Amino acid sequence: MYDPRLAWMLVAPVLLLLIFFLLLPIAVMLVYTFFTFVTAGVESATVTLANWHEFLTDGYYHGFLLKTLRVGGMTAIICGILGYFPAYFIWATTFKHKWLLLLLLIVPFWISFTIRTFSWIHILGEQGLINVTLLKLGLIQEPLQMLYTEGAVIMGLLHFLLPYMILNVYVSLESIDRTLISAARSMGCTSAQAFREVTLPLSLPGLAAGLMLCFVLAAGSYVTPQLLGSGRDALFGNLIYDTIMGQLNWPMGATLSIVLFMVLGCFAAVYTRYMSMSQIVKGLGG
Amino acid sequence: MKISTTKRLERLQERHANGDISRRTFLTLTAAAATTAGLNMPWMGRALAATTDVRFDGWGGVVQEAIDKYAFQPYTAKTGNKVVQGTFGDENEIITKIKTSKPGDFQVIHSSGVNYYIKYVNAGATSELNEANIPNLANVLQPMIExxxxxxxxxxxxxxxxxxxxLAYNTTVISPEEAKEKGAAMLADKKYAGKIGGYADMTTRVWYAALDTGQDPNNIQDMDAVWAKVRETRDLAKKFWSSGAELMDLLSKGEIVVTDAWSGRVAALQQQGHPIGYLDPSGSYAWMEDMLVLKGSPMAECEELLNFMLDPATSIAVAEGQNYPPSLDPTKVKLTEKIEKLPAFDPTGQMKALTFADPIYWADNEDAWQKQWDRISKGA
Known part of the structure; x- marks a missing residue:
């Protein structure tokens, strides 16, 4: 017999975790947005709308917010294009030790994210691998400016996010009943048609989930633009960092944090509604 | 010395970038660290630091290595007290951490002089030292204490x-004569567009822009001209660096040929044989660093540590290791020839040849200038 108390008891630990480690900190941040900044590192509890007024009326913040969404979107789309094929290969291969291929996807996570990002400096820099090779081959006369550009930032984000995309798509592909593809082939489909009509549509939930995950992580990133970009290539996360850690202005920093949280939250809500939540969950969970 | 795995790996990368270790050693150690990472549980660091010993936070890199080697390790050997160390990349970062922690969690900070001292005072984070427990303070330069x-x-x-x-410059591209003639104007010289660097720090940027516009950095009259000059340098710069390791990397690899630079880091590059010249133009930005004890710290242990650090033998060894002159008064303590040759060394003990930032003037303007600099650095 169904006992609602048992259900609540089972769900209580997770609820408490969510309340204390997610909702409560966000609520504290929200309260901070109404505090008054006095001087670096000092604020008072005098209630003010000055921080929200500054955000809403200052185009500087709007420009960076739009740029962050653009870079996040571009990164997610490129991740989707680049990530689908490795995922499909891992799924389709008849290689006996498929686990080894999946392990290779996880190997980069064994190394510090900061060091992985730093490695791009030795690849894209003026004295980096690409420039030195091109110069020695005589293909260029002057080193190419690749580092400290938006392209370098997107490259670093791709390096960081591609495994997430591949794993999402792979999980989605794994859930496809392979007899459907056989059926399509037996009914006259070519391999390409079977892929287009059966495999691709059925793997879209994983792709959609991967796109959302990559977009949210890219839009919220801070370290990659800090290390691989110039000041102009900063994202909204860098503005938050500067405000909290540089200006020591916590009320404004909290305001910017809540803005980013709301924008990404709204995006995720709208996205899941149009993509159908059940498909996303299916993609994430296989 | 106890630091996080991430910091260890970052430091390893920094040493590799500085040329202190070979690529093979770097990769071997990184792989070893990666292999053992799974054994490192979050509670281990807390357990290791959970002692009554002194907690120290500094700038990391070669500076902190020198302090650890020549001050902390001998101090531990002598007293049995350990120094638990942490690092920060920017002092505002540690101020943020202090603000969110309990008194006593952070104890001794390698702080950036009076400009930052005000921030700790405003935040109510300062302590009161018993100077009787630090007899070696008598050897410290009075102009630095005042x-x-x-x-x-x-x-x-x-x-x-x-x-x-x-100003640091690549001597294969810029001659000492040219550097001396142009001075701060080199940072906005179109001839070196795309090869200019600079410290990503408001004070440094405003200071050098003030010098380049012919103004006194401690009494700026035309702030618009200063911001215009800051923008000019920004548009010509390849990169504004944010750590000593990054500065050394950019200069040694030839990515930049001129930049404002920390004297000690340039001395380290010169000792490694890189063709880097150094020039203090008129009004060059002088700064001091201090060992700050925070409220809630074990005062007796901290005072004992400070006294040990200020002992002439210790202080001289650290100074030689980190390439920055010590705060010891050269008229009271005999310093070594190596220290006397360090950039910025003042043999008079009067500090009159050095231009420090007026802490009150800069504190009054810091909030507005920091905000404006953050915007300009991002293209505004």
């Missing part, structure tokens, strides 16, 4: 070293 005492008659910090942020 600014601190003006802010808090009872000191919370002891000055420890000083240096300048002068």
């Amino acid at each position: 600014p601190f005492r003006k802010l808090t008659p009872k000191l919370s910090a002891v000055p420890y070293d000083y240096g300048t942020t002068g």
Whole structure:
């Protein structure tokens, strides 16, 4: 017999975790947005709308917010294009030790994210691998400016996010009943048609989930633009960092944090509604 | 010395970038660290630090390595007290951490002089040192102590070293004569567009822009001209660096040929044989660093540590290791030839040849200038 108390008891630990480690900190941040900044590192509890007024009326913040969404979107789309094929290969291969291929996807996570990002400096820099090779081959006369550009930032984000995309798509592909593809082939489909009509549509939930995950992580990133970009290539996360850690202005920093949280939250809500939540969950969970 | 795995790996990368270790050694150690990472549980660090010993936070890199080697390790050997160490990349970062922690979680900070001292005072984070427990304070330069005492008659910090942020240039591209003739104007010289660097720090940028516009950095009259000059340098610069390791990397790899630079880091590059010249133009930015004891710290242990650090033998060894002159008065303590040759060294003990930032003037303008600099650095 169904006992609602048992259900609540089972769900209580997770609820408490969510309340204390997610909702409560966000609520504290929200309260901070109404505090008054006095001087670096000092604020008072005098209630003010000055921080929200500054955000809403200052185009500087709007420009960076739009740029962050653009870079996040571009990164997610490129991740989707680049990530689908490795995922499909891992799924389709008849290689006996498929686990080894999946392990290779996880190997980069064994190394510090900061060091992985730093490695791009030795690849894209003026004295980096690409420039030195091109110069020695005589293909260029002057080193190419690749580092400290938006392209370098997107490259670093791709390096960081591609495994997430591949794993999402792979999980989605794994859930496809392979007899459907056989059926399509037996009914006259070519391999390409079977892929287009059966495999691709059925793997879209994983792709959609991967796109959302990559977009949210890219839009919220801070370290990659800090290390691989110039000041102009900063994202909204860098503005938050500067405000909290540089200006020591916590009320404004909290305001910017809540803005980013709301924008990404709204995006995720709208996205899941149009993509159908059940498909996303299916993609994430296989 | 106890630091996080991430910091260890970052430091390893920094040493590789500095040329201190070979690529093979770097990769071997990184792989070893990666292999053992799975064994490192989050509670281990807390357990290791959960002692009554002194907690120290500094700038990391070669500077902190010198302090650890020549001060902390001998101190531990002598007293049995350990120094648990942490690092930060920017002092505002540690101020943020202090703000969110309990008194006593952070204890001794390698702080950036009077400009930052004010921030700790405003935040109510300073302590009161018992100077009777630090007899070696008598050897410290009085001109370095006075600014601190003006802010808090009872000191919370002891000055420890000083240096300048002068101009570093690649001698294969820029001659010493050209550097001397152009001075601060080199940072906005179109001839070196795309090869200019600079410290990503508001004070340094405003200071050098003030010099380049012919103004006194401690009494700027035309701030618009200063911001225009900051923008000019920004548009010509390849990169504004944010750590000593990054500065050394950019200069040694030839990515930039001129930048404002920390004197000690340039001295380290010169000792490694890189063709890097250093010039302190008129009004060059001088700064001092101090050992700051925070409220809630075990005062007796901290004072004992500070006294040990200010001992002439210790202080001289650290100074030689980190390439910055010590706060010891050269008229009272015999310093070594190596220290006397360090950039920014003042043999008179009067500090009159060095231009320090006026802490009150800069504190009054810091909030607005920091905000404006953050915007300009991002293209505004």
